[in-house]
Amino acid sequence: MRHLKLIMDSHFINKARQYIKCKNSSRKRIKECFYPGCLNESINSHVLQRKGILDQISTDSHLWTFEKDVFYENEFAFKRTGLKKAFAFNCFCNTHDTELFKEIENGDIDFTSYRTNLLFTLRTVYDEIYKKMVYANTRDCLLKNETNLFDKDKLKKESENAKLAIDDLKILAGKILYDLDNDSQQFVIQNRAIPQIGLCVSSFFTYETSAEIELMEKERGRELERYTELFITIFPYKKDSQLIMAYEKIDEKKVENYVNEFFLNDHPQICYQKITNLIIFNCQNKVFNDQFFNEKIKGIEYKYIEATQFMLNEQNKNERTFYNINFYNNTFKDDFVNLNFEF
Ligand SMILES: [Zn+2]
Known part of the structure; x- marks a missing residue:
């Protein structure tokens, strides 16, 4: 053996x-x-940009990346990376x-x-x-x-x-x-300030779930010509972080309710929960600073890997998941660890 x-x-x-x-x-x-x-x-x-954004949250010109590591098949790994390579x-x-x-x-x-x-x-x-x-x-x-x-x-x-x-x-x-x-x-763009959080995201994701795409293709008897893409950017700016979301105007009817929930001024917690879900499950392109890593990731790296693999698994047909997790809550780590991912 x-x-x-x-x-x-x-x-x-x-x-x-x-x-x-x-x-x-x-x-x-x-x-x-x-x-x-x-x-x-x-x-x-x-x-x-490095000046004014990345360097505002980095320590010793380093940030944490979360990427596929080929030396572990199907595994992902957090790595502390120099700013020259991070988000480059x-x-x-x-x-x-x-x-x-x-x-x-x-x-x-x-x-x-x-x-x-x-x-x-x-x-x-x-x-x-x-x-x-x-x-x-x-x-x-x-x-x-x-x-x-x-x-x-x-x-x-x-x-x-x-x-x-x-x-x-x-x-x-x-x-x-x-x-x-x-x-x-030709685009609908919304933005808001959120309490500063030690991460940057610059990513897009397909609004339709695999189940929805399968159903639409079955009904039409052919493949969809295009998917509805949502763009999300989060970065620190001055005392806050900025959240920017964008999509094509032609998709407004389909996604406006979903996107508007990020911008409800009376219920900011909904926004924080939704970005937590998006960052963990849907956005691949992200970097974290030392403080965020120590407080929200360290010790439970396996759960982030599990969540990513769950999302990438072909059996998972519902990518638009929403769990009760929130980076801004002190109970975040416990809440996240206690989630059970099921197809
Ligand atoms: Zn050029």
Whole structure:
């Protein structure tokens, strides 16, 4: 048995090594600015700016990330990461990174402005395009691997799906860029200040659950052309944290009740519960500071992993879950640990 386990371990480590090699080369292959028509070389930048946002909550220029760790199959891990790598992306050349976002990078940010909120959403969309490109390129690279370490059919399907998602995201980015130039306001954007919390989120999620999608596709007898995407950004700003949510105006009827619940002034607790659920279950792109990690994560890391795996499990058809958990409550850790995830 020991011998067998050793063989399995070396097989697994070899697989993880190949994966990391492909991921690194895929990152390096993304060299060009994402702005339509720009051929300049992209630079290392941040989804949310380092100065004034990330550095406001970090300690010794470090934040905690929560990512897939290939050395543990299907596992995720929290890692204390330097700001150079945390929340970093390679999407724009120096000119576009500076010019496009100057309204939200210099001086006071005007959160009453549609453009301001839209620019934060644009960054989230481009970051997602970047992540999906790395994901698809990594799979294309692994497909060239001559060993039989990998399930090639699965890799092929994953790469194809990521490329379809990139096409959809590019359409969204195009709409945002058009809005910025034409004041056409194709999006509904809402924001509010919430008590400062030591985390940043820049993410989007599909409003429809897998069960709803299956039902709609069955009724129509074909695949949906598009899903309803909701964008969520949370970051510290001055004494508070800011919450920004955005979606396309064409989806207003479908999602307005759901989104409005985040903005009920009389019942802020509903907002806090909803963002707690979203951050744990639906948002992949997030970073935490030392204080948040020590108070809300340390010792119960396994529960965050369990929650993520529950959400990613194909048997789970209801991604829009709502549990009675709230990061702002002192009982959060106990409440979270006591949840039972059932399909
Ligand atoms: Zn450019």
